[in-house]
Amino acid sequence: MSTRFASRGRLCYFREHNTMDWDDHWAHRIHPGLYQAPAQLGFLSFLADYLPKNGPILEAGCGTGVVVNKLRLLGFDCSGVDNAAKTIAAVRNIMPDLPVTTGNVLALDAPDGHYSAYVSLGVVEHREQGPEPFLEEAHRVLAEDGIAIFTVPFFNGLRRLKASCGLFSTPPGRHETFYQYAFTAEEFGSILKAKGFRIVEQRGYDPVKGLRDEIRMLRWLSTPAVTGGSTSQLATPATHPSPTGHLRSIKTWIENQRWFHPIAAHMLATICKKA
Numbered sequence: 131m132s133t134r135f136a137s138r139g140r141l142c143y144f145r146e147h148n149t150m151d152w153d154d155h156w157a158h159r160i161h162p163g164l165y166q167a168p169a170q171l172g173f174l175s176f177l178a179d180y181l182p183k184n185g186p187i188l189e190a191g192c193g194t195g196v197v198v199n200k201l202r203l204l205g206f207d208c209s210g211v212d213n214a215a216k217t218i219a220a221v222r223n224i225m226p227d228l229p230v231t232t233g234n235v236l237a238l239d240a241p242d243g244h245y246s247a248y249v250s251l252g253v254v255e256h257r258e259q260g261p262e263p264f265l266e267e268a269h270r271v272l273a274e275d276g277i278a279i280f281t282v283p284f285f286n287g288l289r290r291l292k293a294s295c296g297l298f299s300t301p302p303g304r305h306e307t308f309y310q311y312a313f314t315a316e317e318f319g320s321i322l323k324a325k326g327f328r329i330v331e332q333r334g335y336d337p338v339k340g341l342r343d344e345i346r347m348l349r350w351l352s353t354p355a356v357t358g359g360s361t362s363q364l365a366t367p368a369t370h371p372s373p374t375g376h377l378r379s380i381k382t383w384i385e386n387q388r389w390f391h392p393i394a395a396h397m398l399a400t401i402c403k404k405a
Contacts, residue, residue: 132144132145132146132306132309133300133301133302133303133306134298135298135299135300135301135302136293136298136299139285139314139317140285140311140312140313140314140317141283141285141289141293141298141311141312142302142308142310142311143283143308143309143310143311143312144302144303144306144307144308144309145306145307145309146303146305146306146307150256150309152193152212152213152214152217153214153215153216153217155214156193156194156214156217156220157216157217157220159194160194160217160220160221160224161224162224164194164196165196165199165224165225165228167196169200169203169204170200171197171200171201171204173335173336173397174197174251174335176333176335176399176401177197177201177249177279178201178204178206180247180277180279180330180401181201181206181208181247181249181277181279182246182247182277183205183206184207184246185207185245185246185247185273186207186208186209186244186245186246186247187201187206187207187208187209187245187246187247187248187249188208188209188210188211188238188240188245188247188248188249188271189201189208189209189210189211189249189250189251190210190211190235190238190248190249190250190253190264190268191211191212191235191250191251191252191253192210192211192212192230193212193214193217194217194221195210195212195218195221195225195228195230197210197249197251198210198228198229198230199225199228202228208229208249209229209230209231210228210229210230210231211230211231211232211233211235211238212230212232212233212235213232213233213234213235214232215232218230218231218232219232235250235253235264235267236263236264236267237267238267238270238271240271241271242270242271243271243272243273243274243276244271244273245271245272245273245276246273246276246277247272247276247277247278247279248268248271248272248276248277248278248279249278249279250264250268250278250279250280250281251281252281252282252283252397254280254282255282255283255310255311255312255313256309256310258308260321261282261311261321262321262325265280265321265322265325265327266325268280269325269326269327269404272404273404274404275403275404276403276404277330277401277402277403278327278401278402278403278404279399279400279401279402280318280322280399280400280402281397281398281399281400282311282312282313282318282397282398282400283310283311283312283313283396283397283398284312284313284314284315284334284340284395284396284397284398285312285313285314285317286312286334286340286392286393286394286395286396286398287392287393287394288340288341288344288345288393288394289312289340289344290314292344313398315332315334315392315398315400318332318398318400319332319400322400322402326404326405327402327403327404327405328402328403328404328405329400329401329402330401330402330403331400331401332398332399332400332401333388333391333398333399333401334391334392334394334395334396334397334398334399335385335391335395335396335397335399336385336395336396336397337384337385337387337390337391337393337394337395337396338351338381338384338385338396339396340394340395340396341384341394343396344394351377351380351381351384
């Protein structure tokens with residue numbers, strides 16, 4: 131059970147958990163087939179359009195390392211770091227040569243300006259006090275004019291409409307704890323600018339999940355790619371059944387309606403440069 135509460139221009143998610151254990155979160159998702167899937171980025175295909183082919187790239191909060199693996203297969207010099215030690219150990223057991231390590235993304239073991247690009251997929255929204263320390267550390271380790279890509283849950287037009295109608299006005303229960311924020315594009319862009327980044331592009335993605343989450347009658351639009359973390363934003367045939375051709379066609383049509391993404395996309399991607 132969870133509660134969503136609109137407050138201070140954000141949508142706040144709360145869950146009935148005392149703590150969030152990311153090792154538990156990733157445990158059942160790690161298996162050899164995850165790293166044998168084709169080098170396709172799914173919803174995250176835009177990463178390949180912006181990341182540099184030369185120079186080191188860091189995925190901060192890499193989870194199972196599947197994005198690191200796919201980017202490397204596509205020719206990018208990508209490594210990953212995550213504080214979920216058991217998860218990283220399990221990944222290294224399957225993929226011993228994959229450059230993923232245990233570490234704190236708020237205090238990275240890297241000199242100033244080391245990385246040509248920095249990728250953060252569904253990470254910074256989980257700090258209740260705000261994402262600023264993540265952004266400050268990203269700015270520190272990023273080279274001058276380096277690329278940074280952040281994705282966060284999107285307080286999209288449909289969710290804002292529901293909030294204006296009072297549908298997210300019930301505060302969390304006493305046994306619920308903070309889980310994450312959803313941001314508007316304007317607010318998240320302003321936070322990034324205040325921390326020394328220049329916005330290149332903002333784009334929503336996964337409107338299918340956005341529709342399923344917000345409109346009960348559309349929950350039949352089951353989707354094989356559940357966004358929210360770096361691994362879960364990629365469809366992997368080894369873990370999800372293929373949808374019927376009819377359903378796939380409907381979902382593809384929805385995904386291709388870029389005008390619709392500000393209204394219904396579940397996630398917001400912000401591509402920026404170190405100013």
